[in-house]
Amino acid sequence: MSVKYSKEHEWVNAADTAAAVVGITVHAQDALGDVVFVDLPEVGKTFAAGDVAGVVESVKAAADVYMPVDGEIVEVNEALRADPSLANSAPLADGWFFKVKLSNPAQLDALMDETTYSDFTKNA
Template sequence: MTVKYTPDHEWIELTGDDDIATVGITQHAQDALGDVVFVDLPAVGATLEQKAIAGVVESVKAAADLYAPVSGSVIDVNEALRADPSLANSDPLGQGWFFKIKLSDRAQFDALLDGPAYEQLVQNS
């Protein structure tokens, strides 16, 4: 299991050799947004390009775009999150995941930030 991060505060976890990854927002993003009240998730079957808008997260403070950390096809979305957006606050790295994507280019995943590099980014922001 490998977790990578984007400068836009999304995490992406690759759990096997099938190039299927789970995407969500980081604890830092969740802290900055505050109480999440609505999520707009991509459609299952949608093809996303890396860095394209994949959805929207709305909180009591602000709305923020959710970006695709890699290119690929959306194979699943978290319907529990759509029904209860507060999961993005209570468990952003677990039950608060947003969607699953089948990577079209593994090199894009490999080029994302690892944990220490992401922590450095957050500390410097």
């Protein structure tokens, strides 16, 4: 399973079927600038796709982090909470936000692949 992308600029990596990893995209962190604070969701909380699951604040702005799929938060990235700049330096790796147990894995099919997301951001 490759990484999928939402129109709200979150990415989802569901390679581990037990818990998909979610973060913000390179495009999102570029638009935000230097990230200085993240508000991560509570472990055990359930969200529907499109719900606000967290907040990311930068020197320029604050933005909501949306849940790209239905599911339950099973882990948050405490390293990101301690060092929010990871969202800038490694948005697709160490800068992940949370892991979610998918309620409906078929929802991943509605998200964009890398090529489609790249085209989407060129037109944004």
